[in-house]
Amino acid sequence: MIARGKVHKYGDNVDTDVIIPARYLNTADMQELAKHCMEDIDIDFAKNVQKGDIMVGQANFGCGSSREHAPAAIKASGISCVIAKTFARIFYRNAINIGLPIIECEEAADKISAGDDVEIDFETGVITNHTKGETYQGQSFPDFLINIIDSNGLLNSLK
Amino acid sequence: MAMTMTQKILAAHAGLDSVKAGQLIMADLDLVLGNDVTSPVAINEFNKAGFSDIFDKNKVTMVMDHFAPNKDIKAAAQCKQCRDFCGKYDIVNFFDVGDMGIEHALLPEKGLVAPGDCVIGADSHTCTYGALGAFSTGIGSTDMCAGMAKGKTWFKVPSAIKFNIVGKLPKYSAAKDVILHIIGMIGVDGALYKSMEFSGEGLVNLSMEDRLCMANMAIEAGAKNGIFAVDSVTLDYIKDKVNRDYKIYEADADAEYEAEYTIDLSQIKPTVAFPHLPENTKTFDEIGDVVIDQVVIGSCTNGRIEDLRCAAEILKDKHIAKNVRCIVIPATQKVYMQAMKEGLLEIFINAGCAVSTPTCGPCLGGHMGILAKGERAVATTNRNFVGRMGHPESEVYLASPYVAAASAVAGKIAQPSQL
Numbered sequence: 239m240i241a242r243g244k245v246h247k248y249g250d251n252v253d254t255d256v257i258i259p260a261r262y263l264n265t266a267d268m269q270e271l272a273k274h275c276m277e278d279i280d281i282d283f284a285k286n287v288q289k290g291d292i293m294v295g296q297a298n299f300g301c302g303s304s305r306e307h308a309p310a311a312i313k314a315s316g317i318s319c320v321i322a323k324t325f326a327r328i329f330y331r332n333a334i335n336i337g338l339p340i341i342e343c344e345e346a347a348d349k350i351s352a353g354d355d356v357e358i359d360f361e362t363g364v365i366t367n368h369t370k371g372e373t374y375q376g377q378s379f380p381d382f383l384i385n386i387i388d389s390n391g392l393l394n395s396l397k
Numbered sequence: 398m399a400m401t402m403t404q405k406i407l408a409a410h411a412g413l414d415s416v417k418a419g420q421l422i423m424a425d426l427d428l429v430l431g432n433d434v435t436s437p438v439a440i441n442e443f444n445k446a447g448f449s450d451i452f453d454k455n456k457v458t459m460v461m462d463h464f465a466p467n468k469d470i471k472a473a474a475q476c477k478q479c480r481d482f483c484g485k486y487d488i489v490n491f492f493d494v495g496d497m498g499i500e501h502a503l504l505p506e507k508g509l510v511a512p513g514d515c516v517i518g519a520d521s522h523t524c525t526y527g528a529l530g531a532f533s534t535g536i537g538s539t540d541m542c543a544g545m546a547k548g549k550t551w552f553k554v555p556s557a558i559k560f561n562i563v564g565k566l567p568k569y570s571a572a573k574d575v576i577l578h579i580i581g582m583i584g585v586d587g588a589l590y591k592s593m594e595f596s597g598e599g600l601v602n603l604s605m606e607d608r609l610c611m612a613n614m615a616i617e618a619g620a621k622n623g624i625f626a627v628d629s630v631t632l633d634y635i636k637d638k639v640n641r642d643y644k645i646y647e648a649d650a651d652a653e654y655e656a657e658y659t660i661d662l663s664q665i666k667p668t669v670a671f672p673h674l675p676e677n678t679k680t681f682d683e684i685g686d687v688v689i690d691q692v693v694i695g696s697c698t699n700g701r702i703e704d705l706r707c708a709a710e711i712l713k714d715k716h717i718a719k720n721v722r723c724i725v726i727p728a729t730q731k732v733y734m735q736a737m738k739e740g741l742l743e744i745f746i747n748a749g750c751a752v753s754t755p756t757c758g759p760c761l762g763g764h765m766g767i768l769a770k771g772e773r774a775v776a777t778t779n780r781n782f783v784g785r786m787g788h789p790e791s792e793v794y795l796a797s798p799y800v801a802a803a804s805a806v807a808g809k810i811a812q813p814s815q816l
Binding site: 251253255256259260261263264265266278279297298301302303304305306307309310324326327328331332335336380382391392393396397 | 421434435437438441442445446463464468469471472475518519520521523535536537538539540542543546547551585586589590616619621674761762763767780782783784785789
C-alpha cells in the first residue's frame with residue numbers, strides 16, 4: 239500500500255482536543271467532525287486539505303483523550319497517512335483499529351517541511367520526499383498489526 | 398522470568414505463566430466501560446459488524462457523564478442511543494442521570510473494580526482504577542466494541558517505571574501536587590507506552606482517594622497504566638464494596654524497571670500546571686500574580702469527598718473574590734449526599750460558589766462553565782490543553798482542591814498560606 243500527498247506539518251504533543259475539540263463531540267458523524275479538524279491550532283486546515291494529503295507531527299502525537307473521533311476526523315478530512323516521531327498509545331491503537339495509516343519516523347518528522355510532496359510505502363516503511371529528493375526509513379508494523387490493517391480494521395480481523 | 402505487577406496481571410489474563418515487555422498477547426477482560434461520548438461510536442460499529450450479543454451483561458458498563466444531564470439535542474440523542482442499547486442487551490450497570498456520577502469516581506465506589514482485574518474503558522482516564530491494584534487502561538470506541546462482543550482484547554505488554562513512595566505529605570500539599578510534580582519531572586510523554594508502578598513504605602500515607610487522583614493522571618505522562626501495590630488501605634476501601642473473588646498480584650522483587658524514582662512526600666509543595674500542558678508545572682516561588690476568572694472544583698481527578706472537604710476547609714466563613722465564578726461539582730450522587738450531610742454544600746453556597754449535579758461538564762469544555770476568549774480558570778481537573786475548557790484563547794491552570802479554593806478567595810492563583 240502506498241500513500242502520497244502534500245504535507246501539513248505540526249509540532250510536539252498535538253493533542254486530541256485540538257485535533258477535534260470536545261465541543262463538537264455531540265455527534266459521531268465523522269464527515270461533520272472533519273469540518274472542525276485541527277481548527278484550534280490551524281483554522282484553515284479543513285479548507286486547505288486535499289484528499290491524499292499527509293500530516294506530519296513530532297513527539298507524542300495524539301496525546302490526551304481516548305476519543306476515536308480524533309483519528310476518524312483526520313481520516314475523514316482526506317489525510318492518507320500521519321507521520322510522527324512517536325504517537326500517544328491510545329491514538330496509535332485507534333488509528334490502526336479504524337484504518338488510518340500511521341508511521342513513526344524521527345528523521346522524516348525532522349526533515350519534512352510543510353507543503354513537501356511525500357510518499358510512504360507501508361510494506362517497506364520507506365518514506366520518500368519528492369520535493370527534497372530524500373528518503374527516510376520509518377518503522378514498519380509487526381505482522382500482528384499488519385493483519386488488522388490488511389483486514390481494513392480490527393472488527394473485520396475478528397470475523 | 399521476573400515480572401512487574403502489570404505484567405503478572407496481564408499474564409494471568411492471557412492464560413500464560415509469564416510475559417515480557419513488548420510481547421503481544423490476547424487477554425480476557427473483567428470490565429468494559431464506555432461513556433455517552435465514546436459509546437455511540439462503539440454501538441454504531443457493533444451494529445455495523447453484525448454482532449448478535451455482548452459477552453457478559455455484568456461486565457459491560459456505560460456511564461452517562463460527559464454531556465449529561467443532556468446539554469443539547471445531539472447530546473440527548475447520544476444518551477438515548479446508549480440507553481436503548483443497554484436496555485436491548487440487558488446491561489446491568491447502566492448509569493443514567495439521577496444515579497450516575499463521573500465514571501472514574503463511580504465505578505470504584507460501586508465496587509465494580511477489584512484488585513487484579515483487567516479493565517478497558519473508552520475514556521483515557523480509565524487508568525484511574527490502577528489505584529485499586531487492577532490493570533486498567535484507556536482505549537477507543539472500536540476496541541470497546543470488540544471488547545463488548547468478545548470479552549477479550551490485544552495488548553502489547555508494557556515495560557515499567559517504578560516510583561518508590563516515602564514520607565508523608567505536609568499540610569496543604571495534596572496527592573494532586575504529587576502527580577503534577579511527577580509529570581513535571583518526567584514530561585507528558587515520560588511514561589509513553591509504559592506502566593507507572595507506585596509502591597514503597599510511604600504508600601500507607603496515601604488514602605485511596607489520593608491514589609485514585611494519582612493513577613488518574615498517569616495518562617498525562619503518556620502511561621499505558623498507573624498501578625498501586627495492594628495494601629491495608631486498598632483492602633479497607635474495598636471490603637464493603639467488592640463482593641466477589643479477586644486476586645492480589647505483587648511485583649517480583651527482581652522485576653526489571655526502565656527507571657526508578659524515589660518520591661519523598663514530605664518534600665512536595667503545592668504545584669500548578671500552567672497552560673497548555675500538564676508538564677508545565679510551577680511551585681509558588683515561581684508564580685507571580687495570575688488573575689483568574691473561574692475556578693472549577695470537581696472531575697474524575699478531584700471530585701471525591703476528601704477533595705470537597707479540603708476545599709470547604711479553605712472556603713469556610715469566607716467569600717470568593719468579586720469577578721470570580723467558582724463551580725463545585727461533586728463527582729457522584731453519594732459524594733453529593735455526603736457533602737450535604739457534612740454541611741460542605743452550605744459552606745460552598747455561603748462562599749458564593751455554584752454547586753452542580755455530577756457531570757464531567759467543564760473539564761472537557763462540554764458545558765457547565767465554558768470559558769470566553771482570554772479568560773483564565775484554576776481547575777482541579779486533569780488537562781490544560783489549548784481550548785480544553787472553552788475558547789482556544791482561554792487558559793486552564795491545574796491545581797489541587799486546596800489551591801483552587803484559595804485561588805477563588807484571592808481572585809488570583811494562591812495557596813492557602815497566602816490567605
